[in-house]
Every structure is written in C-alpha cells, then in structure tokens.
Amino acid sequence: MPAPVPPNLEEPRRVSNAYIPVFMLRHIRAWIVLILIYVLPPILRGEAREAAITTESGFSISFLSLVFIAAGGIVGIILLFSFLSYRRIRWYIAGTDVRIQKGILRRVDKRIPISKIQSIDMTESLPERIFRVATIKIDTPGGEGDDGKIPCVSKQTAAVFRDRIFQIKHTGAESTGGISPAMPAMPTASAGFAGSDNTIYRLPVKNLILTGISNAKTIVFAFIIMSAASQFSDVISDLFLHGSNVYDDIGDYIVHLALPVIVLLAAAFFLISWAISVLAVMASNYGFTVRNAGVKIEVEKGLLSHKTISIEKNRIQDVRIRQGFIRRLIGYAEICVTTATLNMKTRSDSRNSDEVLGITTIHPFIPLKEADYFLRRLLPEFDGAPTDFEALPKRADFRYMRRYFLWALFLVILSWLIVSLIVSSATGAALLHYVTGHIGLVLAISLPILAFFTLTGHRAWRGGGLCRNESFLSLRKGAYGREFAYVPRRKIQTAAHTGNPFQRRAGLATLGGTTAARAFPRLRDVERGEAEAYLEWAVTKIRS
Amino acid sequence: MRTEPTEKLNPRARSLWRIHAAIATAIAGAVLIVPAALLFRGDLAPLWPVAAGISVTIALFLIFVVFLPAIRYKRWRYRISDDEIAIRRGILIVTHTVVPMIKIQYTDTMHGPIMRALHLAAVRIMTAGGTESIPGLPPEEADEMRDRITRLVKTVKENI
Numbered sequence: 001m002p003a004p005v006p007p008n009l010e011e012p013r014r015v016s017n018a019y020i021p022v023f024m025l026r027h028i029r030a031w032i033v034l035i036l037i038y039v040l041p042p043i044l045r046g047e048a049r050e051a052a053i054t055t056e057s058g059f060s061i062s063f064l065s066l067v068f069i070a071a072g073g074i075v076g077i078i079l080l081f082s083f084l085s086y087r088r089i090r091w092y093i094a095g096t097d098v099r100i101q102k103g104i105l106r107r108v109d110k111r112i113p114i115s116k117i118q119s120i121d122m123t124e125s126l127p128e129r130i131f132r133v134a135t136i137k138i139d140t141p142g143g144e145g146d147d148g149k150i151p152c153v154s155k156q157t158a159a160v161f162r163d164r165i166f167q168i169k170h171t172g173a174e175s176t177g178g179i180s181p182a183m184p185a186m187p188t189a190s191a192g193f194a195g196s197d198n199t200i201y202r203l204p205v206k207n208l209i210l211t212g213i214s215n216a217k218t219i220v221f222a223f224i225i226m227s228a229a230s231q232f233s234d235v236i237s238d239l240f241l242h243g244s245n246v247y248d249d250i251g252d253y254i255v256h257l258a259l260p261v262i263v264l265l266a267a268a269f270f271l272i273s274w275a276i277s278v279l280a281v282m283a284s285n286y287g288f289t290v291r292n293a294g295v296k297i298e299v300e301k302g303l304l305s306h307k308t309i310s311i312e313k314n315r316i317q318d319v320r321i322r323q324g325f326i327r328r329l330i331g332y333a334e335i336c337v338t339t340a341t342l343n344m345k346t347r348s349d350s351r352n353s354d355e356v357l358g359i360t361t362i363h364p365f366i367p368l369k370e371a372d373y374f375l376r377r378l379l380p381e382f383d384g385a386p387t388d389f390e391a392l393p394k395r396a397d398f399r400y401m402r403r404y405f406l407w408a409l410f411l412v413i414l415s416w417l418i419v420s421l422i423v424s425s426a427t428g429a430a431l432l433h434y435v436t437g438h439i440g441l442v443l444a445i446s447l448p449i450l451a452f453f454t455l456t457g458h459r460a461w462r463g464g465g466l467c468r469n470e471s472f473l474s475l476r477k478g479a480y481g482r483e484f485a486y487v488p489r490r491k492i493q494t495a496a497h498t499g500n501p502f503q504r505r506a507g508l509a510t511l512g513g514t515t516a517a518r519a520f521p522r523l524r525d526v527e528r529g530e531a532e533a534y535l536e537w538a539v540t541k542i543r544s
Numbered sequence: 545m546r547t548e549p550t551e552k553l554n555p556r557a558r559s560l561w562r563i564h565a566a567i568a569t570a571i572a573g574a575v576l577i578v579p580a581a582l583l584f585r586g587d588l589a590p591l592w593p594v595a596a597g598i599s600v601t602i603a604l605f606l607i608f609v610v611f612l613p614a615i616r617y618k619r620w621r622y623r624i625s626d627d628e629i630a631i632r633r634g635i636l637i638v639t640h641t642v643v644p645m646i647k648i649q650y651t652d653t654m655h656g657p658i659m660r661a662l663h664l665a666a667v668r669i670m671t672a673g674g675t676e677s678i679p680g681l682p683p684e685e686a687d688e689m690r691d692r693i694t695r696l697v698k699t700v701k702e703n704i
Contacts, residue, residue, distance in 0.1 A: 340672060493673030496641040504638065514673030531640075532546045539628040539644040 018131035340516035389465030404457030495538035557680025573601035
C-alpha cells in the first residue's frame, strides 16, 4: 500500500462515494425479503403468468410487469434518496469539536466536543466490507445514537481521524491538568486499527468451532425457519401435494406415519436449525481479538459484518462470567462486561439483546479456571472480587421448587386445554371428557415435565449464591448453566431488596440494585438479614 | 437489622393516587361498557355483557381507587440521612431501596396539573442508574427537601 497523503480533517469532508451503493444495498435488502415473501409464492405457483389486472377501459397489465414496474420505482426512489443524503453529509474536526452535518428532511448539525468523546468505534456491515469502507461511531457519556455516526469512511481516513481525536483529547487533558492518573496508560493512538502488539487474545479456529457448538441458539433459529416455511406453505403444497391444503395433508400424513419417522423428522429439523445457528455464532465471532489498549479494551470480530468495539475500562459497571449447560460440562465460560449506555437511542439499532443491555463479550470461550487470570491481566480493578459463595438458605429450596413447579403446572394445564380444544369440540363437558378419557396419557406426559421443572427449581436454588467483601458484590445464578456477576461497590447507584408476602413471612428477600448500566442480576430468596446488611454495605462510604 | 424509614408522605398523596387510578378506571370502564352498550338492541343482543362490564368496573374502582391507595400510603416511608436516602414502598411486594448520597447526580421537584390542584409536588432523585422519586409532598416541603439533599450531596462529595 503506497503511503497516502494524510487526509485534511480540518475542512468539511464528504464521505466516500461508496455511500451510494452501500445505502442502496442496505435498503434494498429489506425490500428483497418482502418480495421473497409476497411475490415469489404466486410466481412459483405459476399463477403470476396468467394473472392480470384489467381496467374498465380495457387496459390490461400483467401481474409480473406490475411487479417489475414497482421494483423499478422502489430502486429509483432509493437511488434518489441515497444520492440526496450522500450530498448532505459533511464531517470534519472544527477546532475542539467534531462536526457532523447530515439529513435530507430532518437536518442534523452536530458538534461533539472532543474532550467529551469516550469511544470511537469502527463497524463494517457486509455492504461496507464489499466497498472497503467503515462506519465511525462516536460515543459520549450522554450517548450520541445515529447522529454520532459517520458512515462510509475509508479505513485509512478512519484510523487517521481516530488518532487525531485521541491526540487532541490527550494534549487537551494535559493542559488543563485534568484526569491525569489514567493518562500514563494512554495507548499509542494507532493501537486499535493497526492490530499492533497489545493483542492479548485471539480466538483460534478450533475454539471458534467449539464456541459455535456450545453457544448455539437452536430454538431461535428453529422459529425463524418455521416462520419462513409457513410463508411458503402453499408453494410447498403445490409442488409436492398437488394443490390441497398443506396443513390438512401434513396432518393426515403424520397420522399415518409411524412414531419413529416423526421423531426422525423432528430430529432432522432441529439438527438443521442447530447447524445454522452454530454457523451464525461462528460467523459473528470469527477472528475474535481482544486488545488491551491501556484505558480501553478493544474487541474486534465478525466475518460478514466486521466490528471493532472499544470499551473504556472505567465505564465498565460489572463483569459477568457465563456458562451455558454444554460449557459447564466441558468447563469453559464466556466473559462479558456491562457498560453504561445512558441513551436508549444508541441501543435502538441493535437487535441483539445483549447489545441492548450494554453487555459486550470480551472473551467468548475460556476455561473457567483461567478466567480469573485473564480478568486480572485485562481489568486489574476487578481483581479481588470474592468467590467464596454462600449458598441460599435451606428453606428457600422448597420455594424455588414450588415456583418452578407452579409455572410448569400452569403451562401444562394450558397446553392440555389447547390440545383438548383442538381434538374435541369446544364445549366444557367435552373437554373434561377428553382429559378424563385419556388420563393415563395425560399423566404420562405431564408428570415427567412437572418433575423436570421441580428438579430445575432445586438446581436453581443450588446455583444461587452471593458473597461480599469490602469492595465487591459477587452473585452466582443458574440451574444447569452458571452466571457469575461481579459488581464493584463504587459502581452501585441504588441498592434494593424486595419481598412478597410469602417471602416476608419466611424471612427472605430478593436482592437487586442498579448500576449506571441499569439493573444487575437479581437474586431471589436470600436471608432477610443478609439483604439488610447488603443495603447498609452499599451506602457505607469506602475509605480510601 | 437496619432501622426502617419513618417519614410518611402527605395524606393528600392518597387523593393524588386515587385521582390517577380513577382516570385509569374510567378509561377501562369505558372500553368495557361502551361497546357492549352499543351492541345492545333490546332483545336482539343480551344485556349481560353490559352488566358484566359495569360490575368489573365497580370491582376495579373498589380495588384501585378505594383500597390500594390507602394501603400504599400506609406502607410508603422514606428517610433522608446524612449519607443515604432510604425508601420503603409497595403493596404486596415491598421494596426497600437505598440511594447512597454520593451517587446522586441531581435532584429536582416536579408537579403536574393534578398535583398542582392538590397542592403537592414530587422530589426526583437522579442517579446514573435511574430515577427515584418521592411523590406527594407539599411544594414548600418538596423544595426544602430538594435543597437539603443538594446540600448533603455537596457535603458528602467534598469529604471524599
């Protein structure tokens, strides 16, 4: 790569002209999904060729040409909008501010004081990766949201921009003699993008595969596949079942199949869902790299859409170590940090629930016994969180089991009601008759479910635990998996315990509280006295 | 055991909650009764949906307007000490919350039209983790409390 002339960031700049295709690709993608769902089935069914709209005056237009005209119109409008919004975007460093101007109708002229900037992240969506550009995301304590984003900047310019910002921020802080304690650790500015030597972990391919296998969200993908399939049910019925209603036919079909075949079909379906979800997890964690950049942690990951996330260490509110069931079996865990994100706007564009809560994974797959060492190296301020968890009181065991049992009972009764409504006619007497007539079957299916949930309750009780020392609250939760949360006392904003009438009578309480990243995990049924002591602990001043 | 908070809200807080609940109940009642009444055509459609709507509305009124505000008022306690604000509230599920003085970012007083009519105000206490509020205080008392909290916060922050 030839040494480029450093870009002049002090004058209003446009973004890369790749903005236009990137914008179009991003918006057309949504339309493609719509077209697939609503237009493809009639075309496949062969109805589309004959279908036509005829007006009274005799003008006739076929369905297909209508689709093409509409598609052309949509593409035209998107092109126009992408061009207009491309023309409106200007960004530059205006003295001590970063200035961003954009918007077609709702015009934004944003000035972000450089001294307030907390992080500059770089994300590349798939279209952006194709054109080798990135979105710069500027964040401040107040949260900047979409207005703080500069889309489609070439990667070199983005790196230069970031270096410059931290350079200005650094010198600015020195001259006012401000936040100096953190400053010696200030990274050489190019640390993030250049992939320099402060990398402390890079996920190897073997572990990437294991991450995928042990973190797969099969159920979610099973639902996605099912809902997609339901959109195409009439096509499937046309192709394979010659036009009759697919649900009736499948119903008939299944009734005549032997049980092993049904089980095999279900297993195959879940296997496919599972495989897809494994691939999805692998793609999003591909090339997972953690860097220790002094006051910041930088995480880089992603195959299709590539993300660089930087987390300011003093914004971290709590640390969580999580193990799913499979990971617990093999002794591995995931380490996450929760960061303060005040503005809900910054969360609106992310679909991932962890992102919504401000949770970022800083290590996707680590042996549990190495987690402490890793944390100590990356986040020394979290060293010293106690792990001598105290179990929940014995009388809480019954309450946990009862809670899970009652939930399961509710669900079981509800599902039997639905089943008997479907099978028998909808009168109350018939329902009762159905259930009493099949009492053996009903019990054979319900009892194991209830037993399983009760056992889960018992395990959740065993999994619960807490401990405190001078500066940390440590919580442990989970029935089959485990989640450990370490909350520093100085990050706790409010502390609370709650109790319903039964808990109050048993002398128990649910322990909770908030940090700047909102609520941390609540732990049910701790001793009331312990909960009171926790409140006292939370408000006592830390002597330094 | 920590000592329980002792200060009570102004008794007019009950009226405030009652008015809020009455408005909500009126809307719920309208949603329940009006469609049923519109469908009622002498002997063509039965009258029982209207009757059911009215009785549900009355039940809601009794629960949410008559009883719950009284219980909530009885339970609501707070205490402002040198280094914390403690709040106890809740009807079935009782919540004890403490806010360390040092975590308070700012406080303000707030009053809506209904609160103004009742000569009441609320003190809101903002932390980075969210907002706590003490509703149902006479405006002068609320202003005084807000200033007192501000002073306490300042003292605590200076001592660190």
